[in-house]
Amino acid sequence: MNQTRYMNIFVPVVAVLLGLLSGAVIMLISGYDPIAGYSALLSGIFGETYYLGETVRQLTPYILTGLAVAFAFRTGLFNIGVEGQxxxxxxxxVWVGVAFELPKFIHLPLSILAAGLAGALWAFVPGYLKARFRVHEVIVSIMMNYIxxxxxxxLIRFVLTDNADKTQNIYPSASLRSEFFSSVTDYSRMHNGIFLAIIAAIVMWFLLERTTKGFELRAVGFNQHAAHYSGMNVKQNIILSMVISGVFAGVAGAMEGLGTFQFVSIKNASTGIGFDGIAVALIGGNTAIGIIFAAILFGGLQVGGLNMPSEAGVPTELVEIVIALIIFFVASSYIIRILLFRLKKEEKK
Structure with missing residues (x-):
């Protein structure tokens, strides 16, 4: 058991290193200096307090979307509709944030609760169709993204505004922004949502690993037929799993609406946060602590990568290539495992 646990930690680390190494090779082939490129990347994360604050701001929703994907996956479902949620x-x-002006201790929790409920409702649809009619959740959740x-x-154009592209800013009483974080990070957009994201990770770990209901949800994910014959309500657990996953995703949306942007605007395409959450969950091994570290990696690459063109002349597209390579190596982790086991056998000989 301990060997398996160590392997689950070691393999993603190897995959990340291989991705970074492959990125360095691509930089060399493209005529760029990989040392200068990665130095600029690190400088863009840790070089100034502003960059550090922006990195934390970026990784906050990644933790929550990673949890959303991982929770569903741990219970035998693939919630690819996190983006829509x-x-x-x-x-x-934002709707609650602009509709009322209440005391902060009421307004902020109410806005976050509304986000969680909206995400849960959106995830309920594929969960119900999966449980009731055996419609695959991947197909339905993808369609729900477009809807x-x-x-x-x-709703933004015709209900929340009078044919405008974005809403007004939320009232300060619904904001996640913090004067303390703003002052210590040189006025970055870092906000209190990071605490909520960490609490959410603890909640996921506790629910799945330390509660009877979590055991039921995981049992349904492992084998629905065995769970059914042992007396568990499979259909109810499928729906519950998707709903909880949707709550995490909805709260991730609140991090953007109440923290980063303070408004919601018309979008021509997806935000990417939900789809990045799939990669975060994959790299994090679908565990709460792993997702936190994977989100740190993704947030750092996204924010630090913005510094690479100006400081090292490396195009930001190479950052996307590095991320893609890391995901590729993690997805191919079984190959890494085979190689490691073979090396171990050779050492024994």
């Missing part, structure tokens, strides 16, 4: 959560949070995009755009 992020969008409706974002809209719901979410166009429904939120229509």
């Amino acid at each position: 992020v969008l409706v959560g974002w809209l719901a949070a 979410a995009l166009h429904v939120t755009n229509a």
